[in-house]
Amino acid sequence: MSLSMRDPVIPGTSMAYHPFLPHRAPDFAMSAVLGHQPPFLPALTLPPNGAAALSLPGALAKPIMDQLVGAAETGIPFSSLGPQAHLRPLKTMEPEEEVEDDPKVHLEAKELWDQFHKRGTEMVITKSGRRMFPPFKVRCSGLDKKAKYILLMDIIAADDCRYKFHNSRWMVAGKADPEMPKRMYIHPDSPATGEQWMSKVVTFHKLKLTNNISDKHGFTLAFPRDHATWQGNYSFGTQTILNSMHKYQPRFHIVRANDILKLPYSTFRTYLFPETEFIAVTAYQNDKITQLKIDNNPFAKGFRDTGNGRREKRKQLTLQSMRVFDDRHRKENGTSDESSSEQAAFNCFAQSSSPAVSTVGTSNLKDLCPSEGESDAEAESKEEPGPEACDAAKISTTTSEEPSHDKGSPAVKAHLFAAEPGGRPRDSGRLGKASPDSRHSPATISSSTRGLGAEERRSPGREGAATAKAEEARALAGKDAFAPLTVQTDAAAAHLGQGPLPGLGFAPGLAGQQFFNGHPLFLHPGQFAMGGAFSSMAAGMGPLLATVSGASTGVSGLDSTVMASAAAAQGLSGASAAALPFHLQQHVLASQGLAMSPFGSLFPYPYTYMAAAAAASSAAASSSVHRHPFLNLNSMRPRLRYSPYSIPMPVPDSSSLLTTALPSMAVAAGPLDGKAAALAASPASVAVDSGSELNSRSSTLSSSSVSLSPKLCPEKEAATSELQSIQRLVSGLEAKPDRSRSASP
DNA sequence: TCTCTCACTTC
DNA sequence: TGAAGTGAGAG
Numbered sequence: 001m002s003l004s005m006r007d008p009v010i011p012g013t014s015m016a017y018h019p020f021l022p023h024r025a026p027d028f029a030m031s032a033v034l035g036h037q038p039p040f041l042p043a044l045t046l047p048p049n050g051a052a053a054l055s056l057p058g059a060l061a062k063p064i065m066d067q068l069v070g071a072a073e074t075g076i077p078f079s080s081l082g083p084q085a086h087l088r089p090l091k092t093m094e095p096e097e098e099v100e101d102d103p104k105v106h107l108e109a110k111e112l113w114d115q116f117h118k119r120g121t122e123m124v125i126t127k128s129g130r131r132m133f134p135p136f137k138v139r140c141s142g143l144d145k146k147a148k149y150i151l152l153m154d155i156i157a158a159d160d161c162r163y164k165f166h167n168s169r170w171m172v173a174g175k176a177d178p179e180m181p182k183r184m185y186i187h188p189d190s191p192a193t194g195e196q197w198m199s200k201v202v203t204f205h206k207l208k209l210t211n212n213i214s215d216k217h218g219f220t221l222a223f224p225r226d227h228a229t230w231q232g233n234y235s236f237g238t239q240t241i242l243n244s245m246h247k248y249q250p251r252f253h254i255v256r257a258n259d260i261l262k263l264p265y266s267t268f269r270t271y272l273f274p275e276t277e278f279i280a281v282t283a284y285q286n287d288k289i290t291q292l293k294i295d296n297n298p299f300a301k302g303f304r305d306t307g308n309g310r311r312e313k314r315k316q317l318t319l320q321s322m323r324v325f326d327d328r329h330r331k332e333n334g335t336s337d338e339s340s341s342e343q344a345a346f347n348c349f350a351q352s353s354s355p356a357v358s359t360v361g362t363s364n365l366k367d368l369c370p371s372e373g374e375s376d377a378e379a380e381s382k383e384e385p386g387p388e389a390c391d392a393a394k395i396s397t398t399t400s401e402e403p404s405h406d407k408g409s410p411a412v413k414a415h416l417f418a419a420e421p422g423g424r425p426r427d428s429g430r431l432g433k434a435s436p437d438s439r440h441s442p443a444t445i446s447s448s449t450r451g452l453g454a455e456e457r458r459s460p461g462r463e464g465a466a467t468a469k470a471e472e473a474r475a476l477a478g479k480d481a482f483a484p485l486t487v488q489t490d491a492a493a494a495h496l497g498q499g500p501l502p503g504l505g506f507a508p509g510l511a512g513q514q515f516f517n518g519h520p521l522f523l524h525p526g527q528f529a530m531g532g533a534f535s536s537m538a539a540g541m542g543p544l545l546a547t548v549s550g551a552s553t554g555v556s557g558l559d560s561t562v563m564a565s566a567a568a569a570q571g572l573s574g575a576s577a578a579a580l581p582f583h584l585q586q587h588v589l590a591s592q593g594l595a596m597s598p599f600g601s602l603f604p605y606p607y608t609y610m611a612a613a614a615a616a617s618s619a620a621a622s623s624s625v626h627r628h629p630f631l632n633l634n635s636m637r638p639r640l641r642y643s644p645y646s647i648p649m650p651v652p653d654s655s656s657l658l659t660t661a662l663p664s665m666a667v668a669a670g671p672l673d674g675k676a677a678a679l680a681a682s683p684a685s686v687a688v689d690s691g692s693e694l695n696s697r698s699s700t701l702s703s704s705s706v707s708l709s710p711k712l713c714p715e716k717e718a719a720t721s722e723l724q725s726i727q728r729l730v731s732g733l734e735a736k737p738d739r740s741r742s743a744s745p
Numbered sequence: 746t747c748t749c750t751c752a753c754t755t756c
Numbered sequence: 757t758g759a760a761g762t763g764a765g766a767g
Contacts, residue, residue, distance in 0.1 A: 297754095
């Protein structure tokens with residue numbers, strides 16, 4: 001019943017600015033399937049000029065068209081068209097015309113990121129959410145000044161391992177816990193013109209990291225099973241839910257679109273900066289990281305050695321009180337020499353127990369406190385250029401084929417997580433080939449769906465080819481020392497089954513609608529600034545929005561209609577459930593603990609599969625499935641990650657995983673993913689590493705020495721009288737908190 | 746490991 | 757001035 005219509009049947013019906021259709025005609029056929037009218041498949045085509053043509057059976061045409069347009073223009077939830085109303089492509093057309101932009105992305109504060117990366121960046125996650133530090137900031141160039149762009153960021157699991165911090169190193173501690181629902185953070189200024197984006201540093205500092213699974217700072221979009229490119233649930237929000245002690249990789253996306261609704265039909269460019277990889281923690285593990293944060297985060301000034309913060313006071317008081325004790329002890333025993341040596345040991349303890357110590361020159365530390373400083377110094381030594389090479393050698397199996405100038409990046413990787421399982425390479429390394437475009441960031445791996453057949457880049461059983469491709473990617477990446485890892489898909493490709501939002505296999509639910517709170521269409525107040533993008537999205541896709549507040553239900557908090565359906569569906573058997581609309585199935589599956597995420601879900605390649613099906617191109621279906629570069633990004637690992645509702649997988653014997661990076665293991669693990677390439681993509685970071693390390697060192701040294709030196713022996717006599725007074729305080733206030741003491745003169 | 750409170754900071 | 761972002765530390 002669907003009719004192809006190049007010939008307008010309803011003259012004058014214009015869809016050119018229909019909110020839920022791309023303004024600039026993407027040249028695809030789209031059908032509006034109205035709920036409860038399955039046989040009725042009106043189709044409308046958007047000619048290049050944006051004029052709409054709708055071909056509908058006789059008398060039904062006008063009402064349907066009015067309904068569609070009316071719903072969108074008035075903001076009436078699309079659901080009024082029926083619970084299953086959705087748009088779906090009838091056929092795929094030629095790719096959208098080549099965009100004339102050439103986006104380049106530069107990671108801001110790269111040196112700082114490098115400093116953290118070398119030590120194994122840790123990001124604290126809290127129930128209420130913590131910001132990232134260093135903040136994720138980028139500078140864009142090469143955008144079309146006039147065109148509008150939507151900038152997004154998300155954080156994906158870097159691997160499927162759980163880590164532990166042992167012996168000053170991060171080590172694999174087993175398999176990853178069930179995947180948390182992923183969230184996409186849309187920059188609040190989106191959409192904005194290229195000129196606007198390029199005129200400033202794009203910062204994502206408002207994005208928060210949380211481990212609160214019932215976090216409500218998000219909403220989920222439930223896309224029908226045969227939506228062009230988005231199938232399943234895609235969650236957006238200001239907080240990203242992460243698993244503690246797991247490694248993550250932030251991603252940055254540029255989408256040329258002036259409307260959120262165009263996302264599925266727009267070109268996606270994804271940038272990966274290996275140096276922004278981090279491990280989520282609920283409490284800092286590595287003192288070096290703590291100190292780096294304190295030294296660089298303005299909000300942590302109070303803990304700096306310099307200044308009048310509590311940290312300083314506390315340290316001084318601790319030191320002084322101990323000296324007082326020592327002094328008293330010495331007076332009682334009359335053994336000055338002994339006390340002197342104890343003093344050294346004590347100083348050592350005082351230092352090593354303080355984060356400040358970690359960045360103090362290791363030679364001093366070693367001299368003062370071999371035992372305590374050893375691990376520290378040892379760890380530190382591995383950050384030196386020499387050890388770096390050593391670490392690089394550890395994963396030589398993954399870098400041996402790379403151009404020499406590209407070896408630094410894996411070195412960084414090895415450096416960061418020296419004890420990674422077999423130097424397991426990153427899957428992100430398989431993103432694609434290097435793009436000669438991006439010159440600002442470590443390396444570019446561009447996966448364009450039109451150029452290099454993405455197909456060859458990914459195939460679910462694809463390890464060999466993928467590995468080869470990863471090598472190619474690395475090699476190419478190595479050609480550009482300043483390119484980020486980039487993935488690109490385009491609109492047309494999306495229609496061919498290449499979804500633009502990889503890794504967005506957001507598990508349903510868990511998210512609240514706060515993001516869009518206060519707006520009938522779930523627009524978050526903070527997002528109103530986004531103007532047309534969200535408002536039109538809401539207008540056109542209100543019904544497709546399934547906000548989820550899984551906190552109470554443990555299942556997606558769908559809108560009432562969907563919720564009811566989903567709830568009912570839960571009682572269905574698998575067979576009957578299969579007959580449900582895809583998005584409902586997903587919720588059902590999710591509630592049953594089955595994965596839907598591209599991260600090894602039941603539908604590892606949701607869009608691709610569905611889009612292909614929708615395109616009625618069964619032949620292309622299977623191949624296109626493997627073509628999705630984004631999915632490739634996330635699903636190239638044959639791991640199985642489960643939704644938060646899934647039954648947790650028992651953690652396998654960690655003994656086999658608790659290992660330092662061994663080349664052999666790297667080989668063994670290599671096929672699992674090509675992550676090394678992602679790191680390989682960071683030659684620039686290596687180049688900076690040496691310098692930044694030195695800078696870091698010198699800076700921390702200077703800052704530390706300022707505060708530490710006066711606290712050591714030299715000030716002993718000078719502080720005698722003060723110490724005595726403090727001694728009295730300490731004696732009397734022993735059990736009281738630091739602040740009591742610090743409040744004392 | 747995680748959560749919570751605290752003092753201290755920025756904005 | 758107060759909201760919000762910090763790490764420390766106790767539990």
